[in-house]
Amino acid sequence: MLRFVVRRLVGMAIVLFVVSILVFLIFNVIPNSPPAQRLAGKNATPTLVKSIEEEWGFDESLPVQYVTMMKNVFTGELTSYSPRIPVDEQIEEGIPATFSLSIGAGIIWLTFGLILGYLAATRAGGWLDRALTGVAIAGISIPVFLLAPVLIYFLTYKLEIFPNGGYVPLTEDPWEWLTHLILPWFTLAVLSIGFYSRVLRSNMLDVMNEDYVRTARAKGLSERRVMTRHVLRNSLIPVVTLFGLDFGATIAGTAIITEVLFNIDGVGLYAAESIKRVELPPIMGVTLYGAFFVVFVNTLVDVAYAYLDPRVRLGASAR
Amino acid sequence: MSAPPLLSVRDLRVGFATEGGLLQAVDGVSFDLEAGEVLAIVGESGSGKSVTAQTIIGLTRSKNSRIEGSVKLDGEELVEADDAAMRRLRGERIAMIFQDPMTSFNPVYRIGNQIVEAIRAHIGEKVEKAEARRRVVELFESVGIPDAERRVDDYPHEFSGGMRQRAMIAMALALEPEVLIADEPTTALDVTIQAQILRLLEDLNREHGLATILITHDLGIVAEVADRVLVMYAGRIVEQGTLDEIFYDPQHPYTWGLMGSLTRLDRPRPHRLPQIPGQPPSLVDLPGGCPFRPRCPHEFSKCTEYPGLEARLAEAPDHRDRCWLTPEQKREKRQVEGQIGLEAPG
Numbered sequence: 001m002l003r004f005v006v007r008r009l010v011g012m013a014i015v016l017f018v019v020s021i022l023v024f025l026i027f028n029v030i031p032n033s034p035p036a037q038r039l040a041g042k043n044a045t046p047t048l049v050k051s052i053e054e055e056w057g058f059d060e061s062l063p064v065q066y067v068t069m070m071k072n073v074f075t076g077e078l079t080s081y082s083p084r085i086p087v088d089e090q091i092e093e094g095i096p097a098t099f100s101l102s103i104g105a106g107i108i109w110l111t112f113g114l115i116l117g118y119l120a121a122t123r124a125g126g127w128l129d130r131a132l133t134g135v136a137i138a139g140i141s142i143p144v145f146l147l148a149p150v151l152i153y154f155l156t157y158k159l160e161i162f163p164n165g166g167y168v169p170l171t172e173d174p175w176e177w178l179t180h181l182i183l184p185w186f187t188l189a190v191l192s193i194g195f196y197s198r199v200l201r202s203n204m205l206d207v208m209n210e211d212y213v214r215t216a217r218a219k220g221l222s223e224r225r226v227m228t229r230h231v232l233r234n235s236l237i238p239v240v241t242l243f244g245l246d247f248g249a250t251i252a253g254t255a256i257i258t259e260v261l262f263n264i265d266g267v268g269l270y271a272a273e274s275i276k277r278v279e280l281p282p283i284m285g286v287t288l289y290g291a292f293f294v295v296f297v298n299t300l301v302d303v304a305y306a307y308l309d310p311r312v313r314l315g316a317s318a319r
Numbered sequence: 320m321s322a323p324p325l326l327s328v329r330d331l332r333v334g335f336a337t338e339g340g341l342l343q344a345v346d347g348v349s350f351d352l353e354a355g356e357v358l359a360i361v362g363e364s365g366s367g368k369s370v371t372a373q374t375i376i377g378l379t380r381s382k383n384s385r386i387e388g389s390v391k392l393d394g395e396e397l398v399e400a401d402d403a404a405m406r407r408l409r410g411e412r413i414a415m416i417f418q419d420p421m422t423s424f425n426p427v428y429r430i431g432n433q434i435v436e437a438i439r440a441h442i443g444e445k446v447e448k449a450e451a452r453r454r455v456v457e458l459f460e461s462v463g464i465p466d467a468e469r470r471v472d473d474y475p476h477e478f479s480g481g482m483r484q485r486a487m488i489a490m491a492l493a494l495e496p497e498v499l500i501a502d503e504p505t506t507a508l509d510v511t512i513q514a515q516i517l518r519l520l521e522d523l524n525r526e527h528g529l530a531t532i533l534i535t536h537d538l539g540i541v542a543e544v545a546d547r548v549l550v551m552y553a554g555r556i557v558e559q560g561t562l563d564e565i566f567y568d569p570q571h572p573y574t575w576g577l578m579g580s581l582t583r584l585d586r587p588r589p590h591r592l593p594q595i596p597g598q599p600p601s602l603v604d605l606p607g608g609c610p611f612r613p614r615c616p617h618e619f620s621k622c623t624e625y626p627g628l629e630a631r632l633a634e635a636p637d638h639r640d641r642c643w644l645t646p647e648q649k650r651e652k653r654q655v656e657g658q659i660g661l662e663a664p665g
Contacts, residue, residue: 125382211422217378218417219437219490220410223402229436230425237427310474311426 008302012295019291020073020284024066027280034058035280039081056081069284080274080282087285090270097167098266100177101184101258102251109189110243113196114236120197121204121235122227132197139194148187148261155183165263184262188255192246199242203235210234237308244301251297252290323394324351325530326375326413326498331388331398333367333374339603341385344370346554348388352498355528357521359545359562361535361577365599367554368534372500375532376413377405392498411441414491418503420483424475430483431455431471434490441494458489462519481512488519492527499523500532505540517543538581542566550574553600553610556628560638570631570640572615572661575653579660586658595661609641616662617644617652 036053037044053059057068072078078087120132155161162183168176207213208231216230217223246254259268267286274282306312333345345367352358360368373379375390377397390397392412397405409415417423424433435451452471459467462485475483484504491499501520505513521544524531535541541548541562548565550558550573558571569575576595582588597614600606608623609615615622621643628639632646644652653659 211417211419212425214378215417215423215487216425218376218409218415219440220406220408221436221440222406225440234425234427309427311476 004302008295008299012292012299015295016288016291019287020070021066023284023287024062024069024280027278027283028062030278032278035081069281072281073285073288078281078285081277081279087282090282091267091285091289094265094267094270096169096266097264098251098255098259098268100167100170100181101188101264101266102247102255104181104185105188105192105255105258106243106247106250108185109192109196112189112193114200114239116193116197117200117204118227118232121201121208121231124201124205129201136194136197139190140198142190144187144191144257145261147190148183148258151183151187152262167264167266180264184258184264187261188250188258196239196242200235200239203238204231207231207234237305240304240308241301244298244304245294248294248297251293323391325354325393326352327389327391328352328371328375329389329391331371331374331390332386333370333379334385336383336385337603342602343605344554344602345374348549348551348554348556350549350556350559352530352532354497354530355524357524357531357533357544357546358549359533359535359541359547360549360551361538361541362551363536363595363599365602366551367602368551369502371551372415372502372532372534375498375500376409376415377402378409378415380405407441410437410491410496411494412496413498413500414494414496415500415502416484416487416491416504419507420480420487421507423487424483426475429472429474430478430486431473434458434471434486434493437490438493454493455489458493459486462486462489462492463515464489480508481515484508484512484516485519488516488523492523495527496529498530498532500534502534503536504533506535506537513540520544536577538577550577553605554602555610555641556639557611557642558638558640559628560635564635564638568632568635568638569653569659570638570646570649571611571642572617572644572653573611574640575659576614576661579655579658579662593660609643617648619643 034049036049036056036058039052039056040049057065060068069078076086076088079085080087080090116132116136120129120136123129152164156164163176163180166180168180170177213226213230216226221229253268253271255266256268256272258264259266260272263269267289270282271286274286328351329349331345331348332343335342335344348367348371350358360371362368370379374386375397377400379386380402386398388398392408397408400408424430428436431452434455435448438451438454439446455471456467459471464470464482464485470478470482478486488504499520504520505516508516517540520531520533523529524544533540533545545562547561548559549556550565550571552573558565558569558574565574566578569578573595579593580595582592595614596616600610600613606613608625609618612618612622624643626641626643628641630636630639631642632638642649653661655662
């Protein structure tokens with residue numbers, strides 16, 4: 001177990017290092033006005049620009065700038081150019097909203113994806129399976145930026161069922177928190193519901209041909225038990241891997257579009273605005289935060305994987 | 320003689336709807352199985368032997384399959400029994416073990432729990448876990464799994480192939496069935512392990528009077544354990560008889576071919592291993608006449624007519640075959656280089 005944790009930590013450090021280098025390089029190659037110029041304002045004197053350059057270290061070589069920036073990342077001193085706000089504070093402020101959105105959407109897509117996939121697989125070839133195939137393909141095909149305005153137009157403006165965007169913290173008012181999030185949750189989940197139901201369906205159809213499913217039938221189990229305990233259980237293993245990747249990616253970035261569309265004040269919205277303003281420190285901060293969660297969630301998935309599949313359990317063969 | 324047989328199969332026909340048309344996997348198979356008897360069904364892949372076995376316990380039922388004929392267990396009709404009745408009967412009265420013990424256990428559950436699951440499915444969830452577990456330990460000991468107390472908590476991947484097949488047999492015996500169907504139980508095992516598993520099956524058959532259907536393509540195994548033999552080809556029985564009748568006086572050229580393909584240690588090694596030429600026919604569109612005709616070197620004009628399964632030997636009324644050759648012709652033609660064979664190895 002210790003070896004597993006150490007290996008993961010080393011892996012995470014490598015991933016974060018590579019990601020930070022890439023972000024830093026990309027930022028420095030894209031066409032952009034010098035940041036000192038922008039910080040100084042439109043009618044700044046050359047001396048002011050010069051002093052800002054020195055203060056922020058823009059006159060240093062790129063490797064030095066990189067090292068300074070990474071030092072700031074780890075000491076929590078990373079600040080955005082204008083307004084000069086610590087990046088870690090901004091991310092911390094955004095995390096409750098982003099996590100509310102991502103975790104809720106994750107639960108919804110996993111629940112609905114699994115239910116619909118199970119129904120389709122156990123009735124493969126039937127009318128319900130065909131109907132669910134159509135629904136799933138529609139869900140996968142509708143882009144989020146189309147779905148969100150349509151939902152907002154009909155359910156918020158026309159029928160006035162849901163509030164118009166924004167985020168209310170759970171600690172402030174749980175009911176408002178819920179009603180504000182329902183539309184974003186589903187917007188974010190629809191694609192994955194469709195996708196997961198398809199993946200589970202095809203996994204289950206594969207597993208149904210396994211010898212051990214025949215054994216389960218041969219020993220006289222009920223069809224329902226064969227389907228849940230043997231077919232579904234074994235079909236979940238690849239789904240869990242997929243969920244780890246997708247959930248990490250949602251926290252790290254997929255949520256951005258949904259946050260922007262529903263004006264949810266989370267990390268994604270902060271990232272979108274920073275990108276618009278071409279500010280390196282927040283982009284770096286948000287990217288590292290995202291990369292951290294992708295690696296972290298995948299580590300959790302590997303632990304869950306060992307629980308689901310005894311063959312990969314560590315040290316199992318040593319017994 | 321008067322009591323009905325334990326298991327009676329009459330004119331069983333199993334077809335599957337495929338894209339190419341109806342595939343008649345089993346075409347009019349009939350046989351009886353008495354308590355304590357070992358019946359071997361032999362044939363190549365695709366001869367219908369596994370489908371026959373799986374149909375007996377209702378595993379071939381599906382939207383795409385068509386099952387006709389009759390399977391009676393103790394006089395009770397199974398082909399028309401509803402799914403719930405078949406479910407109760409599976410495992411409890413007729414148990415089945417499969418070819419590949421490597422893939423026949425669910426990899427994610429402990430072996431002991433998979434057997435407990437079978438016990439509880441029939442006796443009910445009220446069987447206490449500890450009691451069911453004790454039963455599994457007993458079963459493990461009875462099939463010769465060492466250190467049973469500890470091994471019940473192992474996962475399938477922690478068992479060797481031979482041990483898994485023993486565990487499979489333990490599972491099949493859990494509810495003391497009357498009929499055991501063993502579908503190629505030793506094919507995936509090493510030769511030394513094969514012998515152990517066969518010995519185990521033989522002991523169980525003797526001690527418990529367990530009626531056994533042994534499905535195999537290996538005549539060596541048949542010779543070890545079978546009382547009676549059915550030879551199947553293209554979904555039909557082409558020859559049936561007692562072990563001695565089939566081995567010492569085989570009547571059908573296909574049986575000769577199977578025997579000729581056995582390599583014998585007491586003879587000089589042949590230049591090439593003998594084989595039956597050609598491929599088994601497609602079951603979707605079977606040509607008329609004897610289905611073995613295209614592969615048979617002894618084919619003659621009469622073979623365009625489909626022969627019935629008849630006793631052709633006056634001295635052995637239960638030895639039946641589907642070949643038009645006279646017994647005298649057969650005795651002469653099956654001699655290949657001093658032993659039984661289909662034709663001289665080329």
